[in-house]
Amino acid sequence: MHHSPFTTSRTGAGGGTAVETQTIGMELALSQLLSRFDDTEKSIIGVHGLGGMGKTTLLKTPNNELKENTRDYHVVIMIEVANSETLNVVDMQKIIANRLGLPWNESETERERSTFLRRALRRKKFVVLLDDVWKKFQLADVGIPTPSSDNGCKLIVASRSNQVCVEMGDKEPMEMPCLNENESLRLFRSNLMAEVSAAIDHDSDMRESAMDIIQSCGGLPLALNVVGCALACSMDAVEWKQAARAMRAILVEDQSLE
Ligand SMILES: Nc1ncnc2c1ncn2[C@@H]1O[C@H](COP(=O)(O)OP(=O)(O)OP(=O)(O)O)[C@@H](O)[C@H]1O
Numbered sequence: 001m002h003h004s005p006f007t008t009s010r011t012g013a014g015g016g017t018a019v020e021t022q023t024i025g026m027e028l029a030l031s032q033l034l035s036r037f038d039d040t041e042k043s044i045i046g047v048h049g050l051g052g053m054g055k056t057t058l059l060k061t062p063n064n065e066l067k068e069n070t071r072d073y074h075v076v077i078m079i080e081v082a083n084s085e086t087l088n089v090v091d092m093q094k095i096i097a098n099r100l101g102l103p104w105n106e107s108e109t110e111r112e113r114s115t116f117l118r119r120a121l122r123r124k125k126f127v128v129l130l131d132d133v134w135k136k137f138q139l140a141d142v143g144i145p146t147p148s149s150d151n152g153c154k155l156i157v158a159s160r161s162n163q164v165c166v167e168m169g170d171k172e173p174m175e176m177p178c179l180n181e182n183e184s185l186r187l188f189r190s191n192l193m194a195e196v197s198a199a200i201d202h203d204s205d206m207r208e209s210a211m212d213i214i215q216s217c218g219g220l221p222l223a224l225n226v227v228g229c230a231l232a233c234s235m236d237a238v239e240w241k242q243a244a245r246a247m248r249a250i251l252v253e254d255q256s257l258e
């Protein structure tokens with residue numbers, strides 16, 4: 001029996017609110033996340049990877065699907081912690097209270113609220129997704145009970161930092177896999193106008209530049225989208241060659257920084 005509230009199916013036409021555009025090559029990352037999620041011994045799941053690798057996109061996929069499938073969990077809460085040098089506890093508490101349909105009282109202190117929220121969440125089987133965590137923090141300070149195999153709750157933490165994932169409670173966080181060459185090409189092409197995309201098949205110079213660009217992107221979705229958008233309407237093989245050269249230069253520069 002498979003109890004996972006995640007499915008690998010996509011929200012197709014008419015299937016609820018389509019939050020993002022179609023993802024490409026997310027299957028491996030999703031299956032890695034799911035197998036961890038299905039492990040009853042694993043209550044805290046960390047996902048780390050470079051900026052633009054698709055961590056938020058990955059978290060949003062199961063989040064959307066979880067909301068539609070509340071069979072196993074009472075509540076799924078997605079919290080974008082985002083860029084918090086100074087953690088915004090109040091904002092996080094607001095999201096949780098709102099999601100639980102609890103009243104919000106401005107005059108309460110953070111501490112009072114954390115006690116109140118923890119009490120409310122303790123009665124639920126919850127999944128909390130914390131996106132973009134930059135620094136370790138105590139779940140209790142916000143009002144999130146510690147998920148465990150006893151309470152059956154789950155926490156998914158996404159961060160650029162492996163170390164932060166470890167500190168948040170996953171000793172072996174998963175690394176966001178990068179796209180392979182084939183997926184990279186598909187994602188890159190998905191940004192192009194149809195006739196430009198077709199030109200890759202016909203024009204050997206453009207194809208060569210496209211493959212150079214894909215190499216330079218190193219399977220990073222953000223990079224593939226940015227350069228794909230930049231070339232979306234260009235049928236000029238010279239322009240493509242320049243783009244490929246520019247991308248290569250960025251790659252070399254990057255490596256010399258390390
Ligand atoms: N598999 C994919 N298919 C299509 N687009 C993708 C894919 N992965 C990521 N993207 C796109 O790439 C961009 C960056 O992805 P995302 O924001 O998920 O990265 P991230 O890992 O969360 O980065 P950060 O560390 O900066 O938060 C987004 O515009 C997203 O839509």
Ligand SMILES: [Mg+2]
Nearest residue numbers: 055056131132
């Ligand atoms: Mg993100």
